[in-house]
Amino acid sequence: MNKAVKRTIILILISILLIGCASSGKMMEQSKLDKITIGVTTKDEMIQMFGNPMGQGYNDEGKLSMSWFYIFVGPMGLGMQQQSLIALFNEQNIVEKYNVVDSNGVKQDKNTPAKK
Numbered sequence: 001m002n003k004a005v006k007r008t009i010i011l012i013l014i015s016i017l018l019i020g021c022a023s024s025g026k027m028m029e030q031s032k033l034d035k036i037t038i039g040v041t042t043k044d045e046m047i048q049m050f051g052n053p054m055g056q057g058y059n060d061e062g063k064l065s066m067s068w069f070y071i072f073v074g075p076m077g078l079g080m081q082q083q084s085l086i087a088l089f090n091e092q093n094i095v096e097k098y099n100v101v102d103s104n105g106v107k108q109d110k111n112t113p114a115k116k
Contacts, residue, residue: 022072022073023070023071023072023073025069027070028050032049032050033085033100035049036087036095038095038098039096040095041094042094042095043064043066043089043093043094046066050068050085053066054068055069059088063088063091064088065086066086066087066089067084067086068084069083069084070082080103081103082103083100083101084100084101084102085098085099086098086099
């Protein structure tokens with residue numbers, strides 16, 4: 001193979017790498033986010049709506065926290081979109097509070113009403 005052909009192949013491969021898009025996770029539809037109800041929605045229902053979380057752990061009080069993320073980077077790094085959903089569950093695995101953040105900032109920040 002001559003140098004010109006090799007150079008052309010290398011340039012094509014580099015161009016493909018620079019132009020490609022990348023994404024991770026699954027975009028969270030607003031209609032599904034609207035279905036989350038504090039004190040009602042269960043952990044299993046969250047997994048059914050959004051799939052398995054990308055992360056989970058327990059806070060200082062022993063309550064489960066689950067996180068879902070979506071990231072999309074368009075061609076050449078343009079058109080980046082991000083979403084994150086973090087939910088905290090009570091001891092019965094029911095949503096106690098959650099928040100949703102996207103590329104434009106906080107969209108929803110829902111907490112359990114204060115106990116009287």
